[in-house]
Amino acid sequence: MYAETVFKFCKYITVSIMVASIVVFSLRLFSKLAIFIVTRPWRRYRTFKFRSSQGKTAVNKHSYPLYCVVCLQEPEEGDKMRRLTICRHCFHADCIDPWLGETLTCPLCRAEVPSLPPVNPLLLLFFSANKEL
CATH class of the missing domain: 1.20.5 (Single alpha-helices involved in coiled-coils or other helix-helix interfaces)
Incomplete structure (x- = not known):
């Protein structure tokens, strides 16, 4: 038992x-x-280091300009670049960061770039993105 x-x-x-x-x-x-x-949706950009062989194939494949549209200079080997995920345009990180701080559009095609996410992304499940927390 x-x-x-x-x-x-x-x-x-x-x-x-x-x-x-x-x-x-x-x-x-x-x-x-x-x-x-x-x-x-909050993913704004991807950061990478420019390599001359990588840049030329990406530029030729998608017919993007060979220069940063913000500063009008060509990227050099090892430059820190950012590619906007919304339109896939590339810019120098030092150039696009202040631009996105002022305006939430791509400098080349004017596509809207999402704003920064809130501190806790799970809050978006309960509050809309337009409200300030």
């Missing part, structure tokens, strides 16, 4: 631990998915 009770108790504990771990795993997966969905 005692062994049967202990066996049932161990079975109950094992099932409880399995259910709890599945719930925790599901919540973690949901939170990662929610964060990915909420932060995806």
Whole structure:
């Protein structure tokens, strides 16, 4: 009788631990998915170092100008560049950062660039992006 009770108790504990771990795993997966969905539109640009062979193929392939439209200078080997994800135009990081601080449009095609995300992107699930927190 005692062994049967202990066996049932161990079975109950094992099932409880399995259910709890599945719930925790599901919540973690949901939170990662929610964060990915909420932060995806906020991706403003990609940063990379300019390499002459990389730049020429990208420029020729997409017919972009061979110079930064903000400062009108050609990128040199090792320059820190930013590519806007909305229109895929490239600029020097030192040139586009002040530009995006003043205006939220691409200097070349005037495509709207998303503003900076809030401190906690999960807040967007509960508050609209237009409200200031």
